[in-house]
Amino acid sequence: MANVTLRFAVILILLGGIFFYLTGSHAPTSLIPVIFGVVLFVVGLLARSESESRRKLFMHIAVTVGLLGFLFPAIRSGMALFARYVQGVPIAHLRAVQEELLMAVICLVYVILCVQSFIAVRRSRAQ
Numbered sequence: 001m002a003n004v005t006l007r008f009a010v011i012l013i014l015l016g017g018i019f020f021y022l023t024g025s026h027a028p029t030s031l032i033p034v035i036f037g038v039v040l041f042v043v044g045l046l047a048r049s050e051s052e053s054r055r056k057l058f059m060h061i062a063v064t065v066g067l068l069g070f071l072f073p074a075i076r077s078g079m080a081l082f083a084r085y086v087q088g089v090p091i092a093h094l095r096a097v098q099e100e101l102l103m104a105v106i107c108l109v110y111v112i113l114c115v116q117s118f119i120a121v122r123r124s125r126a127q
Helices: 002-022 028-046 052-085 094-126
Strands: none
Touching: 002 028, 002 052, 002 094, 028 052, 028 094, 052 094
């Protein structure tokens, strides 16, 4: 899973970089996925340890970062979309909402993969 973590980290870094460029480099908040990506990358590198306990620790940290990377943008973009479609309030920063939705989806897929991996490992140990 450490290699999967590194791949998702690169995807988040690219997402933040692309949206930073698309906003004309005027929105430093578009770099938030880059921050999550860098943290995931570092934790992913640390999870490549030979020690099983260190690997477990860092993968649990990584999935927690992924979960936070899902929750915060999902809530923020969900509120913006709710305001738009239920209350009729126009979306002020459409690119930001798009980026938040993409980050939420990417992180959700990552968390699901991690949970499936954790379950598979636990099942293999029980046998």
